[in-house]
Amino acid sequence: MQWRIITVGKPGHLWVREAVGMYWKRLQHYARFEHVVIKEAPQDRVEQQIQAYCDGDLCIILDERGRQLRSVEMAKWIENEEISGRKRICLVIGGAEGHSQHFRTSAQVCWSLSTLTMQHDIAFIVLVEQIYRAYSIMRGEPYHRE
Numbered sequence: 001m002q003w004r005i006i007t008v009g010k011p012g013h014l015w016v017r018e019a020v021g022m023y024w025k026r027l028q029h030y031a032r033f034e035h036v037v038i039k040e041a042p043q044d045r046v047e048q049q050i051q052a053y054c055d056g057d058l059c060i061i062l063d064e065r066g067r068q069l070r071s072v073e074m075a076k077w078i079e080n081e082e083i084s085g086r087k088r089i090c091l092v093i094g095g096a097e098g099h100s101q102h103f104r105t106s107a108q109v110c111w112s113l114s115t116l117t118m119q120h121d122i123a124f125i126v127l128v129e130q131i132y133r134a135y136s137i138m139r140g141e142p143y144h145r146e
Contacts, residue, residue, distance in 0.1 A: 001081065002032045002088040003131070006053055007124055008046055008095030010037050016121040023128040030135040040095050047103045054090040059108050061092045062127065063099055064117050066110035071144060074130060075137035093123045 011017045027033050038049050050059075058081075069077065081089065092099075098117075104110055113126045136143035 004034045004090045006036045006092045008038050019125045023132045043097050057088040057090045059090045061107045066112035068112045075134040093120050
């Protein structure tokens with residue numbers, strides 16, 4: 001399965017790039033990952049670009065109002081998607097403006113990493129860590145402790 005992680009804006013700080021890079025390197029052992037950066041712009045234009053990148057794929061937007069998953073639930077969800085033959089999943093982290101109400105309600109899936117509002121660089125780190133954690137759970141590796 002392929003993953004496309006879409007962020008609005010590039011990671012702004014070196015420590016963010018280092019943290020994401022560490023998990024990104026680890027994730028390459030499990031699946032194919034791609035990071036797409038969309039430049040900050042008016043929200044409607046950003047959302048049109050996101051829709052174009054997600055066309056034909058399962059699009060999951062990340063928003064504090066979305067569904068929260070436990071790590072083991074995420075692992076099971078990923079496993080089910082792989083079994084179903086899903087080709088690609090797009091995960092979308094919005095920019096400073098977040099996602100519009102229309103975009104949220106029209107999304108196929110909406111997940112929350114936390115009920116707290118997160119700066120998008122922090123959300124990116126949390127997201128890649130949780131995907132890594134899910135794959136380690138699926139493989140029975142010792143990273144996750146319950």
